[in-house]
Amino acid sequence: MLVAGRICELLAEPFQLGALQVKVSASIGIAIGGVDGATSNSLLRLADMALYGAKAGGRGSYCFYSEELNAKAQARGELETGLTNALKNNELLVYYQPIVSAVTGEVTSFEALLRWQHPERGLVSPVDFIPLAEETGLIIPIGEWIFEQACADLARCPKHLTVSVNCSPVQVNSPRLVNSVKNALQKSGLPGERLRIEITESSLMNENSQVVARLEELRALGVKISIDDFGTGFSCLSYLQRYPVDCIKIDRSFVSRMGGEQDSTPIVVAIVGLATGLKMTTVAEGVETAAQLRELAAMGCIEAQGYLFSPPRPAKDILPLSNKLRDAA
Ligand code: C2E
Ligand code: CA
Ligand code: CA
Numbered sequence: 001m002l003v004a005g006r007i008c009e010l011l012a013e014p015f016q017l018g019a020l021q022v023k024v025s026a027s028i029g030i031a032i033g034g035v036d037g038a039t040s041n042s043l044l045r046l047a048d049m050a051l052y053g054a055k056a057g058g059r060g061s062y063c064f065y066s067e068e069l070n071a072k073a074q075a076r077g078e079l080e081t082g083l084t085n086a087l088k089n090n091e092l093l094v095y096y097q098p099i100v101s102a103v104t105g106e107v108t109s110f111e112a113l114l115r116w117q118h119p120e121r122g123l124v125s126p127v128d129f130i131p132l133a134e135e136t137g138l139i140i141p142i143g144e145w146i147f148e149q150a151c152a153d154l155a156r157c158p159k160h161l162t163v164s165v166n167c168s169p170v171q172v173n174s175p176r177l178v179n180s181v182k183n184a185l186q187k188s189g190l191p192g193e194r195l196r197i198e199i200t201e202s203s204l205m206n207e208n209s210q211v212v213a214r215l216e217e218l219r220a221l222g223v224k225i226s227i228d229d230f231g232t233g234f235s236c237l238s239y240l241q242r243y244p245v246d247c248i249k250i251d252r253s254f255v256s257r258m259g260g261e262q263d264s265t266p267i268v269v270a271i272v273g274l275a276t277g278l279k280m281t282t283v284a285e286g287v288e289t290a291a292q293l294r295e296l297a298a299m300g301c302i303e304a305q306g307y308l309f310s311p312p313r314p315a316k317d318i319l320p321l322s323n324k325l326r327d328a329a
Helices: 001-012 038-055 067-088 130-136 139-155 177-188 210-219 252-256 265-279 290-298 316-327
Strands: 013-017 020-022 026-029 060-063 090-099 107-118 122-124 162-166 195-200 224-230 247-250 280-285 303-305
Touching: 001 026, 001 060, 001 280, 026 038, 038 060, 038 067, 067 107, 067 130, 067 139, 090 139, 090 316, 107 303, 107 316, 130 139, 139 162, 139 177, 139 316, 162 224, 177 195, 210 224, 247 265, 252 265, 265 280, 265 290, 290 303, 290 316
Parallel strands: 026 060, 107 162, 162 195, 195 224, 224 247, 247 280, 280 303
Antiparallel strands: 013 020, 090 107, 090 303, 107 122
């Protein structure tokens, strides 16, 4: 343990390479001969698993092999195999949550939210499998499928309704993004103006001219770009001027703390002001009470989304939901 810690420490020290100062880090996985395994092959395999554990716990550290790590690796393997088959076996579903005008209460858009109807585990939440899909690259074919599905579902709805599709940083950084959007629009006949793409701040953290060009290309198709979970990504605000952005989604964590002990109202006011000044629209996420909605509308927030209106529902509920919310408006 002492030796592994010392190796990590020593390797983390910056060193000089010609004119450059270089900093590297090392992660170490440890398996013990005679305890964890008996052959060199099995020891290497288990040490590799421990290495994965060390990296998952934050790079630049060490980790010993354990039964718990083994169980986790097995569960991850099973999830990965399951997810690979999920697309082929039609186990993926898209649910839709309405986004309404904060002033009139009428539905303007539906956010497409992925679900996995697992044969044994039931309906699995995207938070439990999207990170793995991103790590393995499966998010690319899955994301293409969601674009197709969401565009086809909304193409069947009245023309004033748009669809908002989540797009992970892996997709934003992929050269396939524009073609997969074009393909989904073409196949469904949905005009680009009826599609919004939600990306997180982390997609825009490093200045990347290819990403700017990609987003511009999407906008030339009429597609709108929203920043999801705004304010949670520790990023520098200047990206709002460098990248073509149409809409800011105010994260649920700020909306839920409005008027609370750690009152986030000044933050929400500032975000709405910032968006308005930059000629962008705003959507408040996670609106659960009528009081929150009133306050948000008074601040000038344009749209709202949350359990106050409806949780995400299957595609067949899109029309009944938008009619119900129109009648209630
Ligand atoms: P998100 O994009 O921030 O989506 C909003 C999440 O908040 C959804 O969770 C929604 O069900 C939940 N929510 C909506 N209104 C309320 C409310 O009033 N109160 C509370 N407590 N929660 C509310 P969901 O569907 O579990 O999705 C979780 C996350 O998974 C999404 O967060 C998004 O980051 C990711 N995700 C979902 N579908 C996709 C997808 O198709 N592609 C990608 N890349 N990510 C997706
Ligand atoms: Ca979203
Ligand atoms: Ca969000």
